[in-house]
Amino acid sequence: MAVSVKEVAALAGVSVGTVSNVLNRPEHVKPDTIRRVQDAIDELGYVPNSAARQLREGRSRSLALVVLDVANPFFTDVARGAEARAAEDGLTLFLANSDDSTDREALHLDVFAQQRVGGVLVSPVGEDLSRLETMRGHGIPVVLVDREAGESAFSSVSVDDKAGGALAARHLLETGRRHLAFVGGPLRIRQVADRFEGASSVVAGEPDATLRLFGTDEMTLNEGRRVGEALVPLIKDGRVDGIVAANDLLAIGIQRALLFADEPVRMPEDVGLVGYDDIAFAASAVVPISSVRQPSALIGSTAVELILEAGDGVAPRQVVFEPDLVVRASTVG
Amino acid sequence: MAVSVKEVAALAGVSVGTVSNVLNRPEHVKPDTIRRVQDAIDELGYVPNSAARQLREGRSRSLALVVLDVANPFFTDVARGAEARAAEDGLTLFLANSDDSTDREALHLDVFAQQRVGGVLVSPVGEDLSRLETMRGHGIPVVLVDREAGESAFSSVSVDDKAGGALAARHLLETGRRHLAFVGGPLRIRQVADRFEGASSVVAGEPDATLRLFGTDEMTLNEGRRVGEALVPLIKDGRVDGIVAANDLLAIGIQRALLFADEPVRMPEDVGLVGYDDIAFAASAVVPISSVRQPSALIGSTAVELILEAGDGVAPRQVVFEPDLVVRASTVG
DNA sequence: GCTCTGCTGTGAATCGTTTCAAAATCTACG
DNA sequence: CGTAGATTTTGAAACGATTCACAGCAGAGC
Numbered sequence: 004m005a006v007s008v009k010e011v012a013a014l015a016g017v018s019v020g021t022v023s024n025v026l027n028r029p030e031h032v033k034p035d036t037i038r039r040v041q042d043a044i045d046e047l048g049y050v051p052n053s054a055a056r057q058l059r060e061g062r063s064r065s066l067a068l069v070v071l072d073v074a075n076p077f078f079t080d081v082a083r084g085a086e087a088r089a090a091e092d093g094l095t096l097f098l099a100n101s102d103d104s105t106d107r108e109a110l111h112l113d114v115f116a117q118q119r120v121g122g123v124l125v126s127p128v129g130e131d132l133s134r135l136e137t138m139r140g141h142g143i144p145v146v147l148v149d150r151e152a153g154e155s156a157f158s159s160v161s162v163d164d165k166a167g168g169a170l171a172a173r174h175l176l177e178t179g180r181r182h183l184a185f186v187g188g189p190l191r192i193r194q195v196a197d198r199f200e201g202a203s204s205v206v207a208g209e210p211d212a213t214l215r216l217f218g219t220d221e222m223t224l225n226e227g228r229r230v231g232e233a234l235v236p237l238i239k240d241g242r243v244d245g246i247v248a249a250n251d252l253l254a255i256g257i258q259r260a261l262l263f264a265d266e267p268v269r270m271p272e273d274v275g276l277v278g279y280d281d282i283a284f285a286a287s288a289v290v291p292i293s294s295v296r297q298p299s300a301l302i303g304s305t306a307v308e309l310i311l312e313a314g315d316g317v318a319p320r321q322v323v324f325e326p327d328l329v330v331r332a333s334t335v336g
Numbered sequence: 337m338a339v340s341v342k343e344v345a346a347l348a349g350v351s352v353g354t355v356s357n358v359l360n361r362p363e364h365v366k367p368d369t370i371r372r373v374q375d376a377i378d379e380l381g382y383v384p385n386s387a388a389r390q391l392r393e394g395r396s397r398s399l400a401l402v403v404l405d406v407a408n409p410f411f412t413d414v415a416r417g418a419e420a421r422a423a424e425d426g427l428t429l430f431l432a433n434s435d436d437s438t439d440r441e442a443l444h445l446d447v448f449a450q451q452r453v454g455g456v457l458v459s460p461v462g463e464d465l466s467r468l469e470t471m472r473g474h475g476i477p478v479v480l481v482d483r484e485a486g487e488s489a490f491s492s493v494s495v496d497d498k499a500g501g502a503l504a505a506r507h508l509l510e511t512g513r514r515h516l517a518f519v520g521g522p523l524r525i526r527q528v529a530d531r532f533e534g535a536s537s538v539v540a541g542e543p544d545a546t547l548r549l550f551g552t553d554e555m556t557l558n559e560g561r562r563v564g565e566a567l568v569p570l571i572k573d574g575r576v577d578g579i580v581a582a583n584d585l586l587a588i589g590i591q592r593a594l595l596f597a598d599e600p601v602r603m604p605e606d607v608g609l610v611g612y613d614d615i616a617f618a619a620s621a622v623v624p625i626s627s628v629r630q631p632s633a634l635i636g637s638t639a640v641e642l643i644l645e646a647g648d649g650v651a652p653r654q655v656v657f658e659p660d661l662v663v664r665a666s667t668v669g
Numbered sequence: 670g671c672t673c674t675g676c677t678g679t680g681a682a683t684c685g686t687t688t689c690a691a692a693a694t695c696t697a698c699g
Numbered sequence: 700c701g702t703a704g705a706t707t708t709t710g711a712a713a714c715g716a717t718t719c720a721c722a723g724c725a726g727a728g729c
Contacts, residue, residue, distance in 0.1 A: 018679045053450040055715035057387040117386040224620045287557045289622040351709045388685035391714050
């Protein structure tokens with residue numbers, strides 16, 4: 004049933020070593036022999052067994068990416084960038100979804116450790132990186148994605164979330180708003196906390212400006228709608244005139260709730276709305292939503308770079324990208 | 337560096353066979369020995385090498401899912417269902433994206449064949465299934481997802497796309513529309529062609545009803561907007577009063593173009609719009625979009641079932657689900 | 670004719686796990 | 700105390716590819 008190098012070698016009338024050479028170092032093999040071996044491979048329908056190869060080589064030709072939420076277009080963009088870069092070096096990228104759950108994250112990391120993948124890109128769920136330390140201890144390079152590594156000795160690729168939050172808040176202030184709402188959560192998600200902090204610091208610098216936090220349990224369309232409904236009366240009262248959403252899914256949900264209220268809110272006249280991530284749906288919303296853009300594909304490809312350069316004794320590197328703001332109709336008339 | 341069963345066995349003072357038994361058949365091992373071995377494992381931080389295990393077992397404990405488009409929420413839902421079902425049997429699911437490209441599909445299938453995965457779930461790009469035949473020839477079970485297998489000897493899980501197309505068209509006709517537009521493409525994508533055919537057959541049964549096809553190159557928000565803009569004058573003229581979109585991304589793009597035209601189209605008064613897939617964004621659109629729903633998670637879990645039951649000489653099974661229609665404000669006042 | 674060099678090809682050792690027949694140890698009972 | 704039977708444990712073989720020291724060989728140079 005299973006066709007191995009042995010059968011191929013037998014049919015081609017060469018040794019197994021030669022078959023392996025044809026596959027991996029054809030320049031050391033006479034063209035005529037290559038042809039014979041190729042023919043045998045084709046005839047038998049031989050497919051190399053990567054388990055065997057990997058066992059011998061001690062490491063697989065693949066990388067793994069563990070993201071917080073595959074349903075979030077931001078992460079699929081990151082994955083796309085990473086996969087493209089990995090493919091350049093002939094590496095496969097495995098994608099896994101932790102769904103913001105520590106358990107699932109741990110499960111996936113276990114599997115990847117057992118696979119002896121060549122490296123792991125991960126946007127960690129919590130603050131506890133000890134499991135990742137262990138992986139590195141086992142010789143598997145780790146790069147944090149969308150999370151600054153700080154003093155821990157990991158490489159990381161992130162976007163300055165504080166700057167992003169600040170960007171959003173400043174834009175609202177500069178377009179005349181004074182009473183901002185920040186929608187997002189849970190705050191244990193580092194990115195959310197940072198974005199909130201960035202917004203806070205800008206607002207704190209303006210004596211007459213205020214910022215109020217509206218927490219959510221998830222960053223989904225539905226949570227956005229829920230909060231949006233609660234915001235309507237506040238906007239009508241003038242107690243809120245600008246909204247910073249921690250991601251675009253929330254922003255879209257909020258927008259829908261506002262525009263669909265019994266007494267609809269006008270946008271951008273009554274309230275300004277800024278989202279985060281600049282996913283495709285943000286530009287396609289009824290009132291296109293201004294959004295803080297992150298270079299998602301670049302984040303992915305850079306993370307793979309960092310994995311590849313991580314060797315013995317190479318100092319970890321922290322790459323931090325700056326976000327920028329895409330201004331659309333949800334904030335300016 | 338690498339910790340193997342051998343080191344664990346040495347530390348625990350047992351043989352390698354016993355360590356393996358502790359890991360795989362603890363019921364055959366004395367509790368006291370189990371504890372000793374466990375301690376050794378913990379102390380050394382031993383992680384089993386799955387390449388070695390797989391080499392020995394001849395098959396890996398994982399399945400693979402190759403989808404047409406990871407960015408489409410429908411497929412991430414399918415993946416979620418499949419992954420959950422696989423996890424019940426302790427199997428890992430690898431997710432790969434063919435992006436509607438035959439080459440990428442082939443590339444992924446190659447890698448999975450080399451990995452000797454326990455089975456492949458695939459929503460095939462083209463009509464040529466010969467590569468999949470080969471995989472099955474190598475003893476890897478294959479299940480087609482979202483595509484009926486027809487007379488080919490594969491198992492498959494699909495949704496009756498003709499019925500879905502019919503459902504959408506019938507609903508528009510029953511709510512008084514007479515001149516329908518079908519938006520989608522390219523038609524070489526089987527699902528699209530079937531949905532169109534379903535809609536056609538219903539329209540053909542009504543003497544005074546018409547159906548016009550508006551082709552697209554992709555099924556994206558942007559293509560939807562493009563077509564939507566072209567539709568505006570036709571709707572104003574009364575030449576189109578109902579639209580069937582081949583998926584929700586298109587539908588959302590279309591809606592945006594219609595509502596945002598210089599002379600906005602009213603929905604559902606001037607035109608009815610039905611999408612396909614019932615993704616979360618459809619319900620959250622400005623005017624919530626009626627949509628043909630497919631049991632996506634169920635499709636995924638069923639596909640895994642079929643893989644698991646596929647043994648030697650088990651006849652392939654075709655499971656076909658019926659879609660249903662979720663009616664929202666885009667079609668009824 | 671002989672050695673040296675460079676090119677091809679060989680095949681045994683190796684990677685880490687599981688398996689399984691056989692050995693060792695224990696248990697119960699007459 | 701001896702032994703049949705059950706329970707545990709052992710250790711070598713096997714999985715399929717890569718590697719690498721070495722062998723064979725042809726042609727060059729002397």
